[in-house]
Structures are given as C-alpha cells and as structure tokens.
Amino acid sequence: MEKKSTIPWWNTSFDDREVSALAEAVRARKISQGDLTAAFERRVAELLGVPFAVATTSCTMALYIAFYAAGIRPGDEVILPDRTFIATAHAAQLAGAVVRLIDTQRDLPLIDPGQIEAAITPKTRAIVPVHLCGRVCDMDALRAVARKHSLLVIEDAAQSIFSRSPWGYAGTVGDVGCFSFGMAKLISTGQGGMIVTSNERLHKLASVFRTHSVADTFHATYTAFGLNLRFTDMQAAIGLVQLEKRKDKIAHVQKLYELYAAGLASLPRISVIPVKTSEGEVPNYVEILVDERDRLVDHLAQQGIDTRPFLPCPHRSPHLRQVTDRFPNAERFEKQGLFLPSGPSQPVENAERCIDSIRKYYDR
Numbered sequence: 510m511e512k513k514s515t516i517p518w519w520n521t522s523f524d525d526r527e528v529s530a531l532a533e534a535v536r537a538r539k540i541s542q543g544d545l546t547a548a549f550e551r552r553v554a555e556l557l558g559v560p561f562a563v564a565t566t567s568c569t570m571a572l573y574i575a576f577y578a579a580g581i582r583p584g585d586e587v588i589l590p591d592r593t594f595i596a597t598a599h600a601a602q603l604a605g606a607v608v609r610l611i612d613t614q615r616d617l618p619l620i621d622p623g624q625i626e627a628a629i630t631p632k633t634r635a636i637v638p639v640h641l642c643g644r645v646c647d648m649d650a651l652r653a654v655a656r657k658h659s660l661l662v663i664e665d666a667a668q669s670i671f672s673r674s675p676w677g678y679a680g681t682v683g684d685v686g687c688f689s690f691g692m693a694k695l696i697s698t699g700q701g702g703m704i705v706t707s708n709e710r711l712h713k714l715a716s717v718f719r720t721h722s723v724a725d726t727f728h729a730t731y732t733a734f735g736l737n738l739r740f741t742d743m744q745a746a747i748g749l750v751q752l753e754k755r756k757d758k759i760a761h762v763q764k765l766y767e768l769y770a771a772g773l774a775s776l777p778r779i780s781v782i783p784v785k786t787s788e789g790e791v792p793n794y795v796e797i798l799v800d801e802r803d804r805l806v807d808h809l810a811q812q813g814i815d816t817r818p819f820l821p822c823p824h825r826s827p828h829l830r831q832v833t834d835r836f837p838n839a840e841r842f843e844k845q846g847l848f849l850p851s852g853p854s855q856p857v858e859n860a861e862r863c864i865d866s867i868r869k870y871y872d873r
C-alpha cells in the first residue's frame with residue numbers, strides 16, 4: 510500500500526505578492542539580468558551591512574566564482590569540514606583545488622578550528638567554514654589561523670542568510686561569503702546564489718565573471734576567463750518580495766525550532782542539534798540526532814510525516830580521496846542526523862503533530 514505523506518519535511522510558499530512582482534517583471538520585459546537584479550543585490554548588501562553583493566545562478570556557482578576571483582588555481586588546497594553538502598567541495602574542485610576535509614566538532618556539525626593547522630600544507634590557500642543550518646562557525650578562531658598562515662576565509666553560508674553572531678552576519682565576516690536561494694532555503698528564488706564581500710577588487714572580478722568577464726558589451730574586449738552565470742530579473746522580482754518577508758520567516762523558523770526543542774527535551778534518545786536562536790541564529794531546518802534513526806523515519810512515515818536523513822559525509826566520495834578516513838564526529842552526524850518537518854511556511858500544528866508522534870513512539 511502506498512503511504513500518503515501529509516506533512517512535508519520542508520514547507521515554503523509564495524503568495525500573490527511574488528506572483529504580481531513576477532508578472533510585472535515579465536510585462537516590463539525584465540527577464541534576464543538587469544535593473545531588478547541590481548536592486549536585489551543592493552537590498553541584500555544593505556540588509557547584511559556589506560558594500561558589495563553579486564547575484565548568480567546558485568550558491569555552488571557563487572562559491573566557484575569566489576574561489577576563482579580569490580585566485581584559487583589548480584593544485585592549490587582548500588580546507589573544508591566533513592559535514593556539508595557536496596556542492597562546497599565540487600565548487601572548489603571546479604576551480605582546480607584539492608579538497609582537504611577535516612572533522613567537525615563533537616557536538617556541532619561545524620568545522621573544528623583545532624584541527625585546521627594539522628591539515629595546512631605549503632599549498633593551502635583557503636579555509637571554508639560552512640555555517641550549517643544557521644549555526645555560525647567560530648570566526649575568531651578561524652580568522653586567527655587564517656591570519657597566522659596567510660589564508661583566505663571563504664564562507665559557505667548557503668543555509669544561513671540573516672543568521673547573527675558576535676562577529677556579524679554569517680557570510681560577512683571572512684573575505685567572501687556565499688548564499689543559496691534554492692527551494693529549501695529561508696529566502697528562495699527557486700534557484701540562485703549570492704556572493705558578498707567588502708573587497709572591491711573581488712567584487713569587480715566576481716561581477717564580470719558572470720558575463721565571460723566582458724564588462725561592456727558595446728565596446729567588448731576579451732580580457733579574462735569567465736562564464737555565463739547570470740541571475741535573472743524574474744528571480745530578482747521574487748527575491749525582493751522574499752526579502753520583505755524575512756522578519757516573519759525568521760520568527761517562524763525560530764518558533765518551530767523552540768517548539769521542537771521544548772517538546773523533545775525530555776526524550777533521552779533524541780537530541781535537537783543546538784542553534785543559538787536567542788543570539789540571533791536562524792535555524793533554516795530542525796535537525797535531531799537519534800539512535801536507530803531509520804526506525805523512527807519509518808514510524809513517522811507511517812503517520813504521514815515526511816523527514817530527511819542527513820546526507821553522506823563528503824569523504825565518502827571516491828573523487829575526493831583523503832589522506833585520512835578518521836572523521837568520527839562527522840560520521841556520527843551522518844548516521845544519526847535527521848531533518849524534521851520545518852520551513853518558513855510549515856504550520857505550527859504540523860510540528861506539534863510530529864512532536865506528538867515522536868513522543869508516542871518512545872512512550873510505547
């Protein structure tokens with residue numbers, strides 16, 4: 510019998526405001542990258558308090574452009590945590606870099622600053638902190654190592670737009686930061702990404718890279734490598750509306766996180782992976798660690814509740830062969846991690862039903 514899923518693991522929605530903005534853009538023939546994209550970039554930069562933002566097709570490509578603009582070239586090495594979506598590693602590989610993975614912290618799926626120095630070689634050029642699910646990495650520690658070894662800090666903040674930390678917004682603290690506007694993100698334009706930086710030179714390189722490094726199509730000259738990685742005004746029209754909704758979205762995902770954290774607190778076999786909502790971190794998802802995860806997944810699926818097990822660790826990829834296979838912390842997250850139903854349009858009742866169902870499962 511086919512199981513019916515009534516609660517999706519992720520829920521976001523677009524309403525008449527996005528529909529009108531999109532229709533208006535199309536009517537005005539604002540289809541490809543133009544004024545609306547520039548307005549979207551300005552607004553993101555303004556809200557994050559950075560001078561420069563460059564929109565592109567995805568966060569994967571934002572990271573690739575960032576690596577390329579920052580001068581990462583074949584044979585260079587970059588250091589990444591072993592808990593991230595594989596896109597981070599692929600972007601580095603596309604720039605020709607060798608990916609060096611290191612383990613995460615024990616209790617948080619974030620890069621362990623204490624393990625970075627052992628992975629540094631004369632070829633190392635950059636550290637890539639990945640701020641997973643709104644949790645901001647320890648930027649003091651990372652910047653100290655980066656300064657000591659003259660390394661770049663390129664932040665993967667795909668899952669963390671508007672997440673606050675003692676150092677500022679995620680993505681705005683290092684040399685460059687990258688965001689995703691994919692479907693399962695707080696601010697979505699369907700697909701899309703953004704690079705932010707305070708470095709004018711990097712900004713100039715990144716913004717022309719998306720148009721084959723041709724800055725002026727009337728007096729065109731071919732001066733440097735580039736690609737067609739333009740954003741579109743149709744996406745920007747949607748994105749501008751999404752930005753206006755950011756406060757409600759943030760408040761809602763924080764509320765869902767708090768609800769789950771309180772509702773599951775008394776269950777010894779489950780722990781909600783912490784997000785510091787009181788300090789302004791924005792939990793893009795609700796993530797738990799649970800023993801015998803697959804049994805809980807099956808139980809919830811039978812109740813019509815859709816969940817997502819964590820993705821594999823990047824070190825599993827044969828094309829990312831590593832010098833070590835010792836990633837005990839990252840592997841624990843991989844084995845026990847589960848996304849529970851969340852998202853900016855996930856009704857509170859759905860979270861309550863999920864909590865109730867989990868509690869009943871363990872009360873049996």
Ligand SMILES: Cc1ncc(COP(=O)(O)O)c(C=O)c1O
Nearest residue numbers: 567568569594596597667689691
């Ligand atoms: C941590 C992380 N980095 C990079 C990406 C890639 O983003 P995009 O799908 O916009 O290319 C994602 C996407 O989910 C992600 O979660």
